[in-house]
Every structure is written in structure tokens, then in C-alpha cells.
Amino acid sequence: MTEFHRRVRLALILLSIAAFRSSAQDITGVWTGTADVRPDSGFPVGLRLKISRPNDSLRVALSLPQSHLVDLEIPSPYSDSSFATYKKGHVHVEFTPDIGLGFIGMLGPRDEERIVFDGDLKDGTLLGELRITSYRSPITLKRSQSASPREPSISFYSSNDSLRLGGKLILPEGNGPFPAAIFVTGSDPDTREAWRVEARALAERGVASLLYDKRGVGESSGASHDLASWDDLAGDVEGAVAYLRSRRGLIDPNRVGLIGQSQGTWIIAKVAATDPRISFLVSISGSGISAAAQETYRTGALMKRADFAAEEIARAQEFQRQKFMVARTGLGWESLDSAMKKLRADSVKWFPGYGTGAGARTLASLRMYGVLQFNYDPTRDLMKVKAPVFNIMGADDVVFPPETVADRMRTALRRGGNTKFTSVILPKTTHGMMMLQAHSGKTFRRAINPEFIRQLSDWISSQTRR
Numbered sequence: 174m175t176e177f178h179r180r181v182r183l184a185l186i187l188l189s190i191a192a193f194r195s196s197a198q199d200i201t202g203v204w205t206g207t208a209d210v211r212p213d214s215g216f217p218v219g220l221r222l223k224i225s226r227p228n229d230s231l232r233v234a235l236s237l238p239q240s241h242l243v244d245l246e247i248p249s250p251y252s253d254s255s256f257a258t259y260k261k262g263h264v265h266v267e268f269t270p271d272i273g274l275g276f277i278g279m280l281g282p283r284d285e286e287r288i289v290f291d292g293d294l295k296d297g298t299l300l301g302e303l304r305i306t307s308y309r310s311p312i313t314l315k316r317s318q319s320a321s322p323r324e325p326s327i328s329f330y331s332s333n334d335s336l337r338l339g340g341k342l343i344l345p346e347g348n349g350p351f352p353a354a355i356f357v358t359g360s361d362p363d364t365r366e367a368w369r370v371e372a373r374a375l376a377e378r379g380v381a382s383l384l385y386d387k388r389g390v391g392e393s394s395g396a397s398h399d400l401a402s403w404d405d406l407a408g409d410v411e412g413a414v415a416y417l418r419s420r421r422g423l424i425d426p427n428r429v430g431l432i433g434q435s436q437g438t439w440i441i442a443k444v445a446a447t448d449p450r451i452s453f454l455v456s457i458s459g460s461g462i463s464a465a466a467q468e469t470y471r472t473g474a475l476m477k478r479a480d481f482a483a484e485e486i487a488r489a490q491e492f493q494r495q496k497f498m499v500a501r502t503g504l505g506w507e508s509l510d511s512a513m514k515k516l517r518a519d520s521v522k523w524f525p526g527y528g529t530g531a532g533a534r535t536l537a538s539l540r541m542y543g544v545l546q547f548n549y550d551p552t553r554d555l556m557k558v559k560a561p562v563f564n565i566m567g568a569d570d571v572v573f574p575p576e577t578v579a580d581r582m583r584t585a586l587r588r589g590g591n592t593k594f595t596s597v598i599l600p601k602t603t604h605g606m607m608m609l610q611a612h613s614g615k616t617f618r619r620a621i622n623p624e625f626i627r628q629l630s631d632w633i634s635s636q637t638r639r
Contacts, residue, residue: 198294200224200259203317208303210310213611215239215620220303220312222266222290224259233257233266235288236366237305239620240276241605243366245288264299266290276607276619277306308617323376327383328392329416333408339392340365340385340413343372350421352428352452352637353381355413357406359435359459360399364391368434374626378634381424383413402545407443414448428452428637430560432629435459435572435604439551446554453636454562455629458604459573461564461581463550465497467573472527474571481523489523492516496533500543506536555582556589563595563632565625567602597628 201224208218216239223234223244234244245268247257252272258265268274270286277286285306292301292314299314320326323344330337345351354375356368365384372382388395388409395401410431418426430453433441438459445451462470469490476486492512499505513533516524523529532542564582566575579596586594599622602608607619 198262200264200294201226204299204314205317206299206312206314208310208312210308210612212308212617212620213614215608215610215623218303218305218308218310218312220290220314222299222314224264231257231259235266235268235290237288237618238366238370240607240618241367241370241621242274242276243364245272245274262294264290264292264294264301276605277617280306280609280616280618306617307615308612327416329385329412331388331395331405331408332411332415333405334395336388336395336409337393338385338388338409338412340383343369343376343382343384344423345376345379345381347379349381349423350425351379351381351423352430352633353383353417353424354430354432354453354455354633355383355385355410355417357410357431357433357437357440358387359437362390362397363387368432370621371432371626371629374630375633378630380633380637383417385409385413400545403440403443403549406440410440410444411448414444414451426450430454430633430636432633433457433459439464439549442551442554442558445560446557449559451558451560453633454558454560455633456562456564456578456582457606457629458566458570459578460551460555461578461585462573464547465493465500468528468531468547469493469497470574470577471572472523472529474574475527476523478571485523489527489529492524492529496529496539497543497547499536500532500539500547503536503540503543506539509533510536552581552585555585558586558589559591561593561595561636562586562591563597563629563636565597565599565606565628567604567606567622568598568600569602570604572604595632599624599628 204222204224206220208220211217219238221236221238225232233247236243247255247266249255249272252269254269255272256267268288270283274286289304290301292299297316301312303310303312324341326341328337328339356372358367364386368384372384375382386393388401389397414429417424417429429451431441431444431451432455434457438456441454442460445454472493473486473490476489495509499509533539564579566573566578568575575598583594602622602625603619606622606625608622609616610618610620
């Protein structure tokens, strides 16, 4: 080997070493890990960070999957003080109390309502500490590899307007055809990641799941889901059903069911009422009553939790009934508008909060929301559902009344000849199927109730078993 070739070889080796070191110190990517310190009960604390450097700026999206927190971003439009920094291998991510996160709210001093990750990048690993309110734990984050072949991205089209929706499958190990469930989320602008914990639990029991970005969110086209009718949203679910049934060899077309949460429970009832091939239905935290009745209940439940007097709660609920009557018929706007002007002038504390002002800026907007959403009652659709139905709710739900929902669903199904109904109400569990989680006896967050996962998985497994 000549001296020239030796020098070239040495230069290449040095360049490779430099490239390796640069790669090892590259902070961009998706980082995941589980905190070392286990809570007193319930799920461990998992963390995912997505870090990017567009135009040399720093962007971070933080997820706590067991608390249904998905991709909370910095910079944030919801917080003036949350921040992230990266310098010389050290990263600091901090979400401050002004961001207003419900799953850590009102559990202790206001200043503790923050999430902090502080760590150092060493040899391609992030070593640091995670703080969630009063909880602190060492945690090791490793860069995620490429997407698993068991969780492929997919797309499909709504049956109503042919809009393209993006999503993913979460598949069990082994070979199909698998039974499958479609997750239909609530009224939030959720992405496909919202119910990943539940879908992975089903995969462990041999059931595939389809998760998708709600229309107007993520990779799904269309206007915001808030401006979509529930027929539009039902068409999206019908498109997902058609997609799964087209995947013969992977999915069993005769074992496709629907799982809806909150608003999604109304949507799945609409779909199952017209599709006798739906093999099972799961309603999580909802259905049984009309949207107007649900909102009226929620107003009262939230005001009761805030220690309003009984007469003020009754007054607010009566206003809601008046508002929804106008939304349904278009009549009585002058009286309603006059009542709202007086409530504003008198600075009544419950108006326009507690849902009372929703959609009521003008007669046109109120009527629009009435047509799109408020006026729907699931009773007639439930009477047409022939599939087995599982209703699971939390006793601490302040959005839907658990006992009333179960009674109304059972009655409607029986009127249609369907007695295959199971209902479970979990104690100390919220609308989002969350429970309080503590470490060393001190509550630090709300996280998914493991009993909910067990009940959900057991019931679906029993319905899909051949």
C-alpha cells in the first residue's frame, strides 16, 4: 500500500468516526422509555419525545400514553412560558401550569402542575429525569427504530363524500385473518395515536385495530370535525369498515366491530343500525341519551362539582333546555337572545361557561349546530342494532350520567329485540376512563384505569373467539 493510499484510508476512517459521533449526538428523532420509579398502583409511566430541528429551531412533542396525552408541542399556542432547550448534549423540556392540562389539574399546588424532562444525550441514549407534578423518576429514552410492520400506516375513503382519511393498523402476532375493531374517538381533534394503549392491549389478545386521524386532523382531509355532521362522521366509519373487509386474508370480514368513546358512541350506533354485519359494539362513556340531554346533564354535573347552589344549577339547566329547543326548531330566538343579554349584563357566573354559551352566538350558528349535532337521539338507531353491545363507564363521569345511559341503552336494545347487552360502571373512574395515580401515597396524575383495559379486552376477546 502506498503512502497516498494509507493517507486516504486514514482520512476515511477519521471521517467515519466523526460521522458516528455526529450521529450519536443528533437529538432529532423519536425517543421512548419507561420511568424507573413505579407508581403505587396502575400502569408504569411511559414517555415519548419527538424532537426535530426545522431551520435550526427546536420543536418537541411530548406524549404520556397512559394518560392519553399525545404530542403536546413546544412551541405551544396554549402556553407563553413552556419551553425547550438543547445545548451541548443537554435537553430540557418544560410544560408550565399555564398550559392547563386536565390530567394533572387540581391535584396539589398550582405551581406543581408541570411536566419536565431534563436529560443528557450520551452514546445515542437520553439519560435524564422525568417530573410530573410531585412525581420524579430517572428515565432512559432510546431512539425508536423504523415503524413496526405490525403497525402499518394505511388510508381509506369516507363512504359519504370520498374524503381521504389517514390511519394505521395495529396487528397481533401471527397470521390472519384476525378479528378487528375500529376505534371512533370523541369530540376532540384526535389523531390515530389517541387509543394506541387500548389497541395494543387488544393485539395481545389476537384482535387487530384500525385507528385513524379524525377528519381535518393529521393526515385526514376535510374541514374540521366540529363542522361535520354526524352523518359525515358515520360515513368515515363506514369507509373504515369497508377498508377492513377488503383486506381478506389479513382481516376476517365477519368479525369486524366498532368501539366508540363519548361522541363516538353516537356515531357507532348510527353505523351499526344500518349494517347488520357489524359483529360487536363497545360504547365507552356515552350513548343512550340525546346530545341535548347530555349537554344539559354535563352543565349540572360540572356546576355541582364547582359548588354552585342547587337553584343556580337548575336555572342553568333550564337555560340549556331553552337553548336546545331553539336549536331544534329555530323558534324562540328573540326570547333566548334577550335572556343571554341579561345573563351577560348581570355577570352571571355560569354564563357563558359550563357549556351554556356553546353554539349560541347567533340563530344561524345555533341552528347549524342543532342540525349537525345537538338534535341527535340514539334511541331509534339502538333499536335497530342486533350485534352484542358492551357499555362501560366511569362512576365519576361528569359528561354522561352512567346509570341513566345504561338504563336507556338496555331499554332501547330490548325494544328492538336485542338482549345481548352488558354494562359495567367502574368506581373512581372518569369520563376518559382515568383514575388517580399516586407515588408514595401522593397523587400526581390521572392515568388509564387498568381495570378498564382488562374489561375491554376480556369482553371483545369473548365476542371474537371462534
